[in-house]
Amino acid sequence: MGLLQEAIFGIVTGSYIAIAAIGFTLIYGIVNMINFAYGEYLTLGAFVGFFAASAIPVPLPVAIVVAMVGGGVISIVLARGFFTPINHTGPVPLLLTSIGLGIAIRNAIRLFGGRSARYIETETTTFRVDAVPDVSIGSVDLLGGFFVTSEHLIVFGSAVAVFLAIHALLTRTDVGIAMRAMGDDESLARVRGIDTQLIRDSVWVLAGVLAGLAGVLMAIQTNVSSTTGFSHILQILSAAILGGAGSPYGAIIGAYVIGLALAISTAFLPSSMTGLSSAVAFAILIAVLLVKPSGIAGTEVREA
Amino acid sequence: MSALDRLPSGRGDRALIAGVACLFVGGLFALTPLQASLPSALYVFVEVGITFVIYGMLVLGLDLQYGHTGLVNFGHVVFFAVGAYATAMLAAQDSFSGIALGYPWPLALLVGVIAAALLGLVVSATSIRLRDDFLAIVTLATAEIFHSIFVNFEGVFGGNVGILGVPRPIAALVGDADTRLIATILVIGGITLITLAAVTRLTDAPYGRVLRAIRADELVTRSVGKSTIVYKTQAFVYGAALAGLAGGLFALYNGAVAPGFFTIQVTVTIWIGMLLGGAANHRAVLAGLAIIMGLRLVSRFGLSVTPVSGDVFAAFRLVVVGLILIAVIRFRPAGIWGDPQELGVDQ
Structure with missing residues (x-):
């Protein structure tokens, strides 16, 4: 397979990671916590989408909307139940609580859903381009023929729509401007009469909606199982930190960097070591934290 | 100074005595023909107990890092794993997969501890200045990277199978299964108790006060002239070395290491x-x-x-x-x- 094909896979992976990373980084910037249970939000969203598409059944676009609404509801309920009561205790208790919540949810899903993977059935059209010449360097083919499926296009299109919607929300609406104000300085925002709890709640809902969307897109691309979200949480986290924790625009760039790095390292690694590609993402993460801890666009995270 | 003053009094000393006593009794079981029998209902208790005393060393090291110094290390398992793999690779003979060098096990255990401490030094040198929650993420990511390295470099680390044929010093001395379990839990438990005594000594000393001061307020500690980075690095390396010791003992007890033993769990x-x-x-x-x-x-x-x-x-x-x-x-x-x-x- 050519590098061009791997790059397409990378962009698709980057697209759903980007959607999730925006939600993750909004929670980080405004609630000031690293939400390690966020992967489980994706899983829950994927399951909601799966049941809507197969049990009810509704057409795929409706199922996606149901998953988004479901994700938003789940997110606000979990936040109200677990995170809002200990909001004042600081980042570490919040991080630990989210780790506990993640374990509990992941295994509760395993308890009721089993370990098996489920598939959302979709009709796929594949567009092939074989006219591109091969440019080989060693075992790696730099161009080569490639294909794009309609699923790829749905994922990428959804991601672009989300980017535009988030940009409009953050710059054109009162609630979005209030979110940015709170991310900047919570005390000042409160002095200016912003209801900080209301904004926090709306961030939870927004992050849940994004998680639901990312989860169902992942489910369409691959499958639904109890570890769908968890297996991506470190990539989402890497993308968010790479972009500068708290910055949605940085998270988008970070997500595509991670997605492409994963895909291209798969192309260059020997076939017995493709599992190492996830280590590449974490190596990038550590390198970013060491060289420029504030990420592409963000705040200082070093103390001394 | 009378002889009475030399008698142990503190909590740490009691743990030291208990630890030495455990080692002694465990040694008796291992080295003499003395035998113990264990009702089969208790097997599961002793097996979980052995895991508990090994994890006990991990939690004591982690407590030194987080409880005393406030370092949020969420990848503690990586030091456990590195200690175990280093010990296993050096000591193993005729492993089915991976590297097996067949050196004597005490040397391998020592190298395991040193390898874990060195990794701790590298991680702290690069990341100890990060804010709490980001230190947690870096340590977590380190653990994930090492996990995938252990799985993917099959020629070196044996992939998912891991490294087999690690010598089991206690099993080599004791043939009888009941006696072997009892001797194992006594010896490793004794080492854990001695570890408890050592960390208690360390944290009861003025050194421990500095660590707790760093956790309470790093800026104040720095302002009274303590180099907080040095103290934090030391606490991190001590914790890592303890985890390496636990890992080495685990490899020598278990007789094999594999990535499945060293997950985020x-x-x-x-x-x-x-x-x-x-x-x-x-x-x-x-x-x-x-x-x-x-x-x-x-x-x-x-x-x-x-x-x-x-x-x-x-x-x-x-x-x-x-x-x-x-x-x-x-x-x-x-x-x-x-x-x-x-x-x-x-x-």
Whole structure:
């Protein structure tokens, strides 16, 4: 397979990671916590989408909307139940609580859903381009023929729509401007009469909606199982930190960097070591934290 | 100075005496024809007990890092794994996969401890200045990177099979299964107790006060002339070396190492044990760990009386473990035996 094909896979992976990373980084910037249970939000969203598409059944676009609404509801309920009561205790208790919540949810899903993977059935059209010449360097083919499926296009299109919607929300609406104000300085925002709890709640809902969307897109691309979200949480986290924790625009760039790095390292690694590609993402993460801890666009995270 | 003054008095010294006594009795079982018999109902207790005393060393090291110094290390398992793999690769003979060099095991154990300490030094040199939650992420990512390296470099680390043929010094001396289990838990438990004595000595000393001062307020500690980075690095390396020792002992007890033994689940178990017992109190963290590991016994016994599959039970136990973590942080942030005032948390 050519590098061009791997790059397409990378962009698709980057697209759903980007959607999730925006939600993750909004929670980080405004609630000031690293939400390690966020992967489980994706899983829950994927399951909601799966049941809507197969049990009810509704057409795929409706199922996606149901998953988004479901994700938003789940997110606000979990936040109200677990995170809002200990909001004042600081980042570490919040991080630990989210780790506990993640374990509990992941295994509760395993308890009721089993370990098996489920598939959302979709009709796929594949567009092939074989006219591109091969440019080989060693075992790696730099161009080569490639294909794009309609699923790829749905994922990428959804991601672009989300980017535009988030940009409009953050710059054109009162609630979005209030979110940015709170991310900047919570005390000042409160002095200016912003209801900080209301904004926090709306961030939870927004992050849940994004998680639901990312989860169902992942489910369409691959499958639904109890570890769908968890297996991506470190990539989402890497993308968010790479972009500068708290910055949605940085998270988008970070997500595509991670997605492409994963895909291209798969192309260059020997076939017995493709599992190492996830280590590449974490190596990038550590390198970013060491060289420029504030990420592409963000705040200082070093103390001394 | 009379001879009486030399008699042990502190908590740490009691642990030291108990530890030496355990080692001595364990040594008797191992080296003399003395035999012990164990009712078969107790096997499972002793097996979980051996895992507990090994994890005990991990939790003591983690408590030195988080409980005393405030370093949020969420990748503690990586030092455990590196200690175990270094020991296994040096000591193993005729492994089915991976590297087996066949050196004597005491040397391998020493190298295991040093390897874990060196990794701790590298991680702290690069990341110790990061803010709490980001240090947690870097350590977690380090653990994940090493996990995938162990899985993927099959020629070196044996892939998912791991490294087999690690010598088992106690098993080599004792043929009888009952006596072997008793000797193992006594020897490793004795080492854990001696570790407890050592960390108690360290944290009761003025050195421990500096560590707790760093956790309470790093800026103030720096302003009275303590180099907080040096202290934090030392605490981190001590914790890593202890985890390496635990890993080496695990390899020598288990006779094999594989990536499956060193998952994030280990980190989570010892973190929950530490928080449940009460950070910054050595005996409390061990008690908390005992409670969490006791849950394993409950689920093993529950498994035999209920008609559900093992997978269901494992999932159920993990749901309970997750909820315990949430409940502890919410309702008892200092843990069961912790001192809320000292830890700076309000109840």
